[in-house]
Amino acid sequence: MASTNCGWCGDRTHMAMIVDPHRLPDRRREGRSVWMAAFICASETCRRLSIGWGELRDGGKPGYVKEAFPTSQLEWEPRHVHGRVFRDVPPEIAETAREAHACLSIGAARGAVALARAVVEATAKVKGINVRGIVAKIDALRDGGIISGLTAEASHQIREDGNSIAHGDIGDEPISIDDATAILEFMDALLDEVFQRPAKLNRLKQRHADRKQGNKAGAQLPPAPGGGPA
Ligand SMILES: [Zn+2]
Incomplete structure (x- = not known):
């Protein structure tokens, strides 16, 4: 399992490897090479595939790459893009x-x-x-x-x-x-x-004005019939 923000749904999820990693050709240096694999997003509403890749040292025990790969520092495609919401801005x-x-x-x-x-x-x-x-x-x-x-x-x-x-x-x-x-x-x-x-201050002002208006309206109400609250 590898954790990242899914580039599709944006959720922080676990990515489960569904295809064994393979080594890219011509990317070897200093006894390390780049490996790539496909992962599936754990979110029930997403389940889309992403590609993860990272560098690992060559050699090791059988199964070493498959085990070590998901826990190493991986790059992802698609990448998660962080946006930001600007309220009250045109x-x-x-x-x-x-x-x-x-x-x-x-x-x-x-x-x-x-x-x-x-x-x-x-x-x-x-x-x-x-x-x-x-x-x-x-x-x-x-x-x-x-x-x-x-x-x-x-x-x-x-x-x-x-x-x-x-x-x-x-x-x-x-x-x-x-x-x-x-x-x-x-x-x-x-x-x-x-x-x-x-915009925020204007909303506060408006709320104050509304409340004042409400109080005034309440004060101007005629007395309830019978002279007391129902
Ligand atoms: Zn997802």
């Missing part, structure tokens, strides 16, 4: 932000950062900011009181790192997974500040 922006996280979850740092940059631009547009250029857009968001000075600084950071990617300078400065993770954290903070937090 759907097209939420989808781009979700894709940025999906890129990051499969190690596509450059794709993640380029999409984060697109999220910043689209956020400004949705807020009615139509000035040219992303720098001016971020500054206008700050000047309009939509984001704080601190968030504006962070947004400029996203822009600088995402810019080279969007304009073909790939390779000048490699983006590490750590950098991309930090930039996506900024992106999440921006979406929270612009869309999610105001």
